Amino acid sequence: MKYYIIVGEASGDLHGSNLMKEIRKEDVNAEFRFWGGDLMLAQGGQIAKHYRDLAFMGFWEVITNLGTILGNIKFCKKDIARYKPDCVIFIDYPGFNLRICKFVKKLGIKTFYYISPQLWAWKSGRVKTVQKYVDKMFVILPFEKDFYAKYNYPVDFVGHPLLDALNDLPEVNEKQFRKEHNLSDKPVIALLPGSRKQEINKMLVEMLSVEKDFPDYEFVIAGAPSIETEFYRPFLNPHVKIVSNRTYNLLRISQAALVTSGTATLETALLDVPEVVCYKGSRISYEIAKRLIKHIQYISLVNLIMDQRVVTELIQNDLNYKNLKAELVKILNPEYVEKLKQEYKKLRRKLGDSGTSEKTAKLIIRDVKR
Numbered sequence: 001m002k003y004y005i006i007v008g009e010a011s012g013d014l015h016g017s018n019l020m021k022e023i024r025k026e027d028v029n030a031e032f033r034f035w036g037g038d039l040m041l042a043q044g045g046q047i048a049k050h051y052r053d054l055a056f057m058g059f060w061e062v063i064t065n066l067g068t069i070l071g072n073i074k075f076c077k078k079d080i081a082r083y084k085p086d087c088v089i090f091i092d093y094p095g096f097n098l099r100i101c102k103f104v105k106k107l108g109i110k111t112f113y114y115i116s117p118q119l120w121a122w123k124s125g126r127v128k129t130v131q132k133y134v135d136k137m138f139v140i141l142p143f144e145k146d147f148y149a150k151y152n153y154p155v156d157f158v159g160h161p162l163l164d165a166l167n168d169l170p171e172v173n174e175k176q177f178r179k180e181h182n183l184s185d186k187p188v189i190a191l192l193p194g195s196r197k198q199e200i201n202k203m204l205v206e207m208l209s210v211e212k213d214f215p216d217y218e219f220v221i222a223g224a225p226s227i228e229t230e231f232y233r234p235f236l237n238p239h240v241k242i243v244s245n246r247t248y249n250l251l252r253i254s255q256a257a258l259v260t261s262g263t264a265t266l267e268t269a270l271l272d273v274p275e276v277v278c279y280k281g282s283r284i285s286y287e288i289a290k291r292l293i294k295h296i297q298y299i300s301l302v303n304l305i306m307d308q309r310v311v312t313e314l315i316q317n318d319l320n321y322k323n324l325k326a327e328l329v330k331i332l333n334p335e336y337v338e339k340l341k342q343e344y345k346k347l348r349r350k351l352g353d354s355g356t357s358e359k360t361a362k363l364i365i366r367d368v369k370r
Contacts, residue, residue, distance in 0.1 A: 001027055001368060004085035005034040006076070006100065008051050008093030010195040010224060011263035013037030015115060015161045015357070016091050020045070022361035033083050035076070038225055048079050052226035072096070077103050087368050090134075091115050098129050105133040112364050114138045116155070120147045127151045136367055138360050141305060142350055158359045159352035162263070166270050167354050172249045181243045186218040189328070190254040190273070192247065192264045195224040197231065199260060202280055204235050207258045209321045210328060211240060217255070222247040256331045258324070261313070266301040269311065269344050274331035276324065277302075277313045305350055310343045 003023060007016045017039035024030050024043070032045030041047055049072065077100065080088060087110040090097035094117030101111050113134045119126050120143070130137060130153065137155040139145055145157045178185070193203035204221065211219050221232055223244030232242050243250045247264075251257060251271045259265050261279040268275045277300040298304050302311050312327050314320075330336055 001029070001086040001365075002031045002033070002083065003087060003089060004080055004083055005032065005036065005040070005089045005091065006093065006097055007034070007036045007040070007091040008096055010037065010051065010226060012091045012093060012115070013039045013051060013225075014165060016040045016089075017043050018161060018164060018357040019089070019091075019114065019361055022357040023365065025358075026361055026365050033079075033085070048076070050226070069096070073099055076100055080104060080109070081107065085109060087112055087364065089114055089364065092117065094118075094126070098126060098133075101133040102129070105135075110368055111135050112138070112367070114360055115140055115161075116144050116148075120144065127153065136363070138363065140356065141301075142352065143305070143307075156359075156363060157352070158363075159354065159356040160266075161356040162267055162270055163348075163351060163354040164357050166248070166267070169248055169252075172252050174253045177246075177249055177253060181220075181241065181246070183220065183241055183243075184218050186216060187255040188250070188253055189214065189217045189219050190222055190247075190250050190257040190268075191219055192222045192257060192259040192268070194260040194262065194264075195226060197227065200224070200227065200231070203260050203278060204232075206278065206280060206319050206324065208235060208240060210325045213325055214328065215239075220250060220254070222250050256328065258328070261299045261315075263301065265311070266305075269302045269347055272341055272344055274337050274340055275311050276327045276331060277311055278319050278324075279313070279315050280319045281316070302347060306343065306347055310340070310347070 005016050007013055013036045016034065016036050020032055020040060020043040033048055034040050034045060035049045035051065036047060037051050088104045090101060090113045092115040098117065104111050111134050116137055116139045117126065138158045139155050140158060140160045142157060145155055148155045191207045193200045193207060208219065219240045221235065221242040223229060223232060223242050225245040229242060229244050236242060251268055251273050254273055257268050257273050257275045259268050259275045259277055261277050265275065265277050279299060298313060299315060300311060300313055303309055314323050314327065
């Protein structure tokens with residue numbers, strides 16, 4: 001069968017690649033065309049667009065790049081019609097995917113949504129679009145099943161795909177890793193500034209403001225796979241290094257991490273690393289978001305899933321030198337770390353069993369064949 005998959009960022013590339021691998025186990029003749037990244041490319045198939053050409057962060061940034069976005073939508077529709085897949089699989093990336101699913105449904109092609117848009121946070125009116133144009137929704141957060149049930153829309157909770165990705169990690173040889181990436185013997189503080197250039201610029205300025213206050217630690221930037229190393233050069237010095245495309249291994253040798261809000265906050269917690277969650281957008285984007293999102297207390301997946309403050313979130317004006325220094329001191333304290341890791345254990349239990357990609361692949365293939 002022919003599968004068309006659309007993702008719009010690095011985390012989607014990871015989950016898309018794992019889903020492709022499991023689909024191929026069930027369907028040895030599977031053919032793929034996709035919007036994704038290098039991990040999906042490694043699984044084979046044809047790439048239509050790389051996600052690095054799609055990433056626009058914030059309301060103002062979307063408006064200023066509207067011509068490009070509309071061009072991508074037009075291209076995607078033509079590409080799907082030309083490819084004639086048996087199904088289209090949408091992975092997160094709602095602003096784009098919810099537009100495309102309407103078109104796909106009208107073509108009579110089956111539609112599957114893996115990793116729900118965060119409609120429980122804002123734009124819940126979009127549930128009507130999901131009900132009308134998505135044949136099957138596969139959710140990865142435990143509370144999402146109850147959210148959709150309020151609208152009489154049955155979904156499958158398949159567990160979180162990060163559990164699979166992290167369970168399959170090989171052992172990391174710390175000594176070899178440090179040597180390979182020219183790291184010292186100092187304990188590491190990892191910096192995860194995101195995967196979009198405008199986001200990285202903004203976040204690294206904030207994160208590195210405290211670097212000189214922690215001379216006994218080495219600050220190491222987790223370079224995004226879609227961003228060239230040269231882009232990070234202005235932020236580097238003898239005490240600030242970069243490790244590109246090895247984020248999981250970097251986290252596993254780190255004492256603490258400063259993490260931009262997103263999937264990385266959950267990845268960091270599942271790897272047992274104490275973290276401070278950071279977010280600062282443009283003033284216009286932040287003010288719009290603040291007015292739209294009124295009933296959500298937290299922005300990090302860790303706190304949302306646990307429904308309580310487990311990790312500290314420094315948002316917008318709260319993300320400043322003084323607060324960042326204080327919170328970093330706190331998460332480097334062994335007594336605090338021990339308590340935090342107990343909460344991380346509870347988090348894992350809430351996320352359910354592993355095998356998410358396998359379950360989702362089997363359900364998709366079963367429904368396409370009906």
